[in-house]
Amino acid sequence: MAIRRPILAEPDHRYLRRRANRRVRKQRLTRNLFRFMMVATVNAIIASIVIYAAFRGVDHFLRSDEFALERIELRGVEHGSAEALHTRLAPFNGRNLFYLSLDDIEHTLQRDPWVREASVKRMLPRAMRISITEREPVAWVLLHGVPHMIDETGFAIGPADTASDTNLPVITGVDGLPREQLLERIRMGVSLVERLNRTSPVFAAQVSELDLSSRDRVVARTSDGGPPLLLDPEQVERNVNTYLGLRSEIAHRVGPARYVDLRWRDRIAVMPNSKNRFQEGT
Template sequence: MAAKRKLQARRRQKPARKPLSFWLRPVFVVLVVSSSVAGLALMLEWMKDPSAWPVQNVQIEGDLNHLDADVLQSFLEPMTKQGFFSVQVGEIQSQLQARPWVEQVSVRRVWPDLVQVHIREQQPVVRWGETGFLNPRGEYFSPQAHVEIAGLPWLAGPDGYEKRVLSMFAQMRKSLRPLQLEVVRLQLDARRAWHVTLNNGLKMELGRRDPLQRVARFIRAYPEIMAAGSGRVVSVDLRYSNGVAVRWQSMNKQAKSTG
């Protein structure tokens, strides 16, 4: 009976109160998180302040022959006034990449106040068409203003054939080098026929098929061609399967034309 009374007495006892620290712990966590978020927001706003973190210098690197570094500096200045942390690196890169003479560009921030721009300029190896150029990879680019670069060969062809024409030019130039002849003009026309002009003024018609084999035939026949006529060789037609048609300009006609 006594044991039963003890059990009932225990049941009537109130549960123990939890300490104050138990209730303060989540409040403390909420306060810490809130203050951290507010502090982070204030810090971000401070970092966006261009007066607190100004860009002091824009450094342009690269071997520039056709791009003006001062012009680029003026172009980039408005884009760097937002401050060091707010500079849109991707936007600057895309804006510069759109310029015709820029082949590749990289932009990065350098702590604490420098924006570094590295530019690889286009290298024209041949002229393409009326106003454009090709770089060593056969990629076309066209400056906004007409640019005259002395000594560049002239190439032309249908859209999309830039790399093929440039490759053909390189192979022909290598084949003709032993004769000390250079290709100064190479055209692939709409019918896919090849037309060549050499540095001595001689023109070659190669037709549509096997242009390199026909150039090789010209090289073999070149000594005989030069020895057979009595004037300057004007053109060579190599479209025949078993022969070569040669046109000379007579000495009399040449003298008359030059006075």
């Protein structure tokens, strides 16, 4: 009887290939991960060097005496005092230009009553240029017996001095009013002055005083010594140009007048000094 040899199963090469592929992928993943970590480490070192160098550079600019402020150039100062502005800016002298806050400098300058706006620019290595926009005075207002100059917003620039513009009209009749009413009347006076300047500049140049003590009238007095003129608060320019054309004739026919009322539409009322005379002109 013949003896059969056992049949040995051949190995499954599919499973061997899978195990080999796993080893290859694992080795490849390890290499890629190592390469990524090396690149990341190098980049981190380079970034640290750049940041450190930038920090040292900024620190040098902020601390170096090479950029200490030595000269301040002011532009646009006409009405105010350049000396007073330099005095206000004295605490900034000697400080590093890069360390200075331009906003702080602008706010410091705006504490001066003449300064409306200030634009500050650094000029390396040791200078600063400042352009000043000053307030434009439009009138005086009499407060507690002292004339104060005001701008187009009604802001009180300050009391009169020897360098003040004396050709501006004086707003009266507001002294002693409560604060809110005072501010309202001052803004009203400024608006009246600007409206006269726009609609009748010849007359506006002659106005020396605007009395706002009454709500139904504005009493204007002129620098030529003419009679008081009663103007309409709602339309201050009403009849003004007509009156300028008739002024000589009115003075000739009526003589000195107590006042001239220009508040009525298309009519000029003249009150003569004599109580028994009254005349109207069209």
